[in-house]
Amino acid sequence: MTQQARQIALYGKGGIGKSTIASNLSVALADLGEKVFQIGCSPKIDSTAFLNGGEIVQPDILEQTRRKGDAKEHLMACIQRGYRGILCAETGGPEPAVGCAGYGVKLALDLLREHDLIAELGATFVIYDVIGDVVCGGFAQPMRSGYAREIYLVTSGEMLSLYSANNICGAVRAMSEEGADVQVGGIINNMRGVVQERELVEEFGRMVGAPVLAYIPRSPIVQEAEGEGGTVLEKRPDSPQAEVYRELARALLEARETVLPTPVELEEILALIRRHRAQ
Amino acid sequence: MGEPRKVAIYGKGGIGKSITSSNLSAALSHLGERVMQVGCDPKRDSIATLCGGLQPTILSAVDQGEVSEEVVRGLIREGYHGVLGVESGGPKPGSGCAGRGVLTALRILEEYDIFQKYGVTFALFDVLGDVVCGGFAQPMRAGYAREVYIVTCGESLTLLQVNNIAASVRRLHEQGADCAVAGLINNMRGIENEERIVEEVAERMGVPVIAHIPRSPLVQEAEMEAKTVVEAFPDSEQAGVYRTLARRVLDNRATYVPNPIGFEEIRPIVSRYASGRKHDS
Numbered sequence: 001m002t003q004q005a006r007q008i009a010l011y012g013k014g015g016i017g018k019s020t021i022a023s024n025l026s027v028a029l030a031d032l033g034e035k036v037f038q039i040g041c042s043p044k045i046d047s048t049a050f051l052n053g054g055e056i057v058q059p060d061i062l063e064q065t066r067r068k069g070d071a072k073e074h075l076m077a078c079i080q081r082g083y084r085g086i087l088c089a090e091t092g093g094p095e096p097a098v099g100c101a102g103y104g105v106k107l108a109l110d111l112l113r114e115h116d117l118i119a120e121l122g123a124t125f126v127i128y129d130v131i132g133d134v135v136c137g138g139f140a141q142p143m144r145s146g147y148a149r150e151i152y153l154v155t156s157g158e159m160l161s162l163y164s165a166n167n168i169c170g171a172v173r174a175m176s177e178e179g180a181d182v183q184v185g186g187i188i189n190n191m192r193g194v195v196q197e198r199e200l201v202e203e204f205g206r207m208v209g210a211p212v213l214a215y216i217p218r219s220p221i222v223q224e225a226e227g228e229g230g231t232v233l234e235k236r237p238d239s240p241q242a243e244v245y246r247e248l249a250r251a252l253l254e255a256r257e258t259v260l261p262t263p264v265e266l267e268e269i270l271a272l273i274r275r276h277r278a279q
Numbered sequence: 280m281g282e283p284r285k286v287a288i289y290g291k292g293g294i295g296k297s298i299t300s301s302n303l304s305a306a307l308s309h310l311g312e313r314v315m316q317v318g319c320d321p322k323r324d325s326i327a328t329l330c331g332g333l334q335p336t337i338l339s340a341v342d343q344g345e346v347s348e349e350v351v352r353g354l355i356r357e358g359y360h361g362v363l364g365v366e367s368g369g370p371k372p373g374s375g376c377a378g379r380g381v382l383t384a385l386r387i388l389e390e391y392d393i394f395q396k397y398g399v400t401f402a403l404f405d406v407l408g409d410v411v412c413g414g415f416a417q418p419m420r421a422g423y424a425r426e427v428y429i430v431t432c433g434e435s436l437t438l439l440q441v442n443n444i445a446a447s448v449r450r451l452h453e454q455g456a457d458c459a460v461a462g463l464i465n466n467m468r469g470i471e472n473e474e475r476i477v478e479e480v481a482e483r484m485g486v487p488v489i490a491h492i493p494r495s496p497l498v499q500e501a502e503m504e505a506k507t508v509v510e511a512f513p514d515s516e517q518a519g520v521y522r523t524l525a526r527r528v529l530d531n532r533a534t535y536v537p538n539p540i541g542f543e544e545i546r547p548i549v550s551r552y553a554s555g556r557k558h559d560s
Contacts, residue, residue, distance in 0.1 A: 013292075043412075093412075094412060095446075095450070096412075096416075096443045096444075096446040096450065097416040097447035097448075097450045098412075098416075098450065099413045100412050101412040102412075136374075136376050137374045137375050137376060138376065138412065138414070140372075140373040140374070143373075163322060168372070170371065170372035170373060171374075172373070173373075174373040174374055175373050263372070266322065266323070266324070266333065267333060270333075
């Protein structure tokens, strides 16, 4: 390998649709010639399932290392080739009530790096799909360690989702000030049908100083495809929704500028939502 | 004065914990309890409808320097019908552990004997339960979760989170912590057969459903005025629902060590009742 893989991370609130976006994006990038590696970084381990016929990719890295150890061959057994040859892995997490989920994720990523698996498998584009419900120090670990220099925020116009996105901006800023090499590439608006959602998220983007890179409309096609165990790009490649993900992939390949965001106060988010609700 | 009764409300973010907690606190105050609601979520919006908007937090005071009894007293708000409210706050995003931060705030309340000094008979902790890592389990480990009510709805991802919380309670109980579940509160989203879905999941886990709370537009209307339903619409059916919940919580002293089930068990329950809907219509 002469060239380092480009590595991005999608952060956002649990349940917001990060994994759906990540998986469709992975397929679209593969169609554009990238060798993609998608790594699910959530204890829920369901990030890559729709690249793998709807089945959870197993074993996850943390469970495997707990059971068998962290030798290279055991790690290789955690990496599956899914749809279009996309490389898939799940970090896993600690058992509930034990340990720190974020440190667990970091441990798994450290192992991948230690064995140089991203380069060895020839990946050119790595997507980390990271839960961002609580941005305590733990979940910020993957940012701190320089795994992904580009963070993309997945949000809708809902309050809790914007709150999480704002927290992630705060984490990026804090970490960058501590010397970590991390910035925000942009916001992906995964729309939920909130009133004036485009304008709302656009304005949020201006407030924190990050551009909105794409609008993903809500579509029943997503559920249909996932009900059949696959991504929209696999199951409904001719749909308008598939084109939305292809556009996102192209926009991502072109977007190389990143910004240092400025988080706002919760009151400002509440006021923003109230303004748009009143209109 | 003895120790106040301590009840913790857990649930996924956005499920309606704070609204349920605030209405429960308001209704308990009408039953003669001196209630203090402690928001244990970095979002610090737990007591907003009781005490008129977002309030400064204990941890922000810690950040700013000296913490004294006077400072802590200054953070306690007396809201609707004498209900007391305070917010723990959380660490700055990207640093520290949110769960440990919450525990620090709770310890500060104990250190200054706040519950005794304010004559609190009922302390209600409104706790974020999205991520049940070791951090968020800290308050459970420290005896703040002898009676846990988990707020849920009939959606599978919410029930998965309920299950994670149940698994944490069980594991910590096995390790010797004094924690148990008193019941589930079904804060309904309007899913078909939602009562049956939640009843069945609860039965499998070995815990009761203490109340089914119907969806009502009055909740939002009251929230826009920064009030609880109990305050804004005392004569409404919805206020009656919260008063019933308060009486049940007061009467219910039984607790259970839950049996967590897998997502493999939750998903079929949810989809079975969802597919039942298709046949019905």
